[in-house]
Amino acid sequence: MAGGGVILSGAFSELQALAEILMAPVVTTFKGKGSFPENHPLAMGPIGMHGHAEANKMILEADCILAVGARFSDRSVGRYDEFGRGMNIIHMDVDPAEIGKNKSVDVAVVGDVKSSLRTLVKMLSKVSVRRDQNTPWLKRREELIDHYAETIKDYPRDLTARKALKKLREILPADSIVTTEVGQCQMWASLHFDVITPGTFFSSTGLGTMGFGFPASIGAKAARSEVHVVDIAGDASFNMTENSLAVSVLDQLPVIVFLMNNYMLGMVAQWQRTFYNRRYMGVHQHSCPDYAKIAQAYGAQGIKAQSLSELELAVRAALKSEIATVIDITIDPEEDVYPFVVPGTGLKDMITGS
């Protein structure tokens, strides 16, 4: 289980070497998304409230959890009393205060995780435990992926968040940097946008700050101007810091805002649908403002995309553009994020929506 500490210490190759020696499946926390290439045969993706279903299921079946630079947050593990029960847990972290804070563990390895992983790989290589490629975990992984591909609720429309993000992944170069806003857009990004190059995905995972993604994308562009930077956004979250368009335009830090727009505080609406019997209060944005025009008002490019083909054209235009582009993508306000581990329940109680 790889957490944000792997990304913070840049321990990508060490993590991959260890996984390949053990031939062990790698789940990540949401903060750890992109610490391990998500197209790798051992990659399971993030666990948690809106984790990948196969990852949530797989970690329940583990004999041993090696948690690397992770803090066992409530959003990742569901219930502390259930998570990892009966398993050996090894916890590697640079911060001694994290050991035993949320979860009692069997072994604690305090130190820089890059250095710890490097030593662990050396020690394991000496006892030579390289498994063959036919580990039963690989087969189990395939089974789970196939099972959940048919179980998780999907929506039949031409343009859904899932289809939009798959299309973005298809077009966007692997080394591009992605930041996210907070809410449904963020969780859809976690579920449907695979990170190929480690260390290229950044989100406000701990505090959950709406408005983070867009300015963070500009900061990322300032740090690495040679790659494309995309903010995977929702309307309400982008709304909070959209005035940074002025910075993007005037300081020539062009980023792409991939705005999945349902004119809702979508995640709150989903909770009101799920837990409050559709008694909506305070979630409708009522088609206000027009985000393409907002972009244009700042001198950026604003494009509306109402179908998958329009979306593809818009992304290709944005990638060629030398100014910031806001792509305003129409999303059905009834589209929910699944799977969903309801707060207070365990990963085993994950609901699939279907």
Added chain:
Amino acid sequence: MVEMIGAKALIQALEKEGVDIVFGLPGGANLPIYDALVEANFRHILVRHEQSAAHMADGYARIKRKAGVCFATSGPGATNLITGIATAYADSSPMVAVTGQVPTAMIGKDAFQETDIIGVANPCTKYAFQPRSPNEIPETIKKAFYIAESGRPGPVLVDIPKDVQQGSADMSFPEFIKVRGYSPVIDADLSQLGRAVEILYNASGL
């Protein structure tokens, strides 16, 4: 030792840390810093709201894996930064936030645009400094970067009263720094790693 004002010492200390960009917004209490910024050898990005300055510094830091820097004035400027600082704290992102403060003689008098930003920042930073004389600035900045970037990274706030920015002093810039009571562990205990190897080796499938 070179004599200069605190604001100039701040800019030089940032240059010595290899800072190439800061994100910020000026106001009354950080004007001496902005005046010194005219001659800085790094880039300044003018934001439209301080929250975004902190998020931009955070985004920059996550890519570079070194501290992002943001500037704000006292009072509302500083409190506007807080959401971005708390975001960086929750995600262990290295950051040095530099805020202006009312002059030391005015602190505690509910002066215009005064807020106890040290008190506000304490629960969402690794450390919050308030140098009270100009010659403390070089060492404070050195410590701020060391704390922000070492161990588990996180944000550090440096709140500089306006008279400390304006006052002149003989400055010495330390090359290395030690912070009493703070020594992050880098190399893990080998016996614990040995136990980890044993468990992993014995786990099913091996």
